[in-house]
Amino acid sequence: MTRRYPKCHFCEGRVAEQRITVDYRWGEDLVAILKNVPAGVCEVCGEQYFKAQVVKAMEREARSRTKPKEMQTVPVRELKVA
């Protein structure tokens, strides 16, 4: 299935579909890393666009209680820049 995307809202660049990895967050909290997400990506500025159906599927997958493909543990650090 090929999804079509309108021109980029910001720069009017061409938007083509790619499979990307999304850091899915609730507020500041990273709740899941979603791989293989179909998104429209602007070829000029890189802005990403998601179809409503894909947004719903991401939400569903992020909340899913089924066993994830893998688990990642990452360090949380804070910058000490004045």
Ligand SMILES: [Zn+2]
């Ligand atoms: Zn753009």
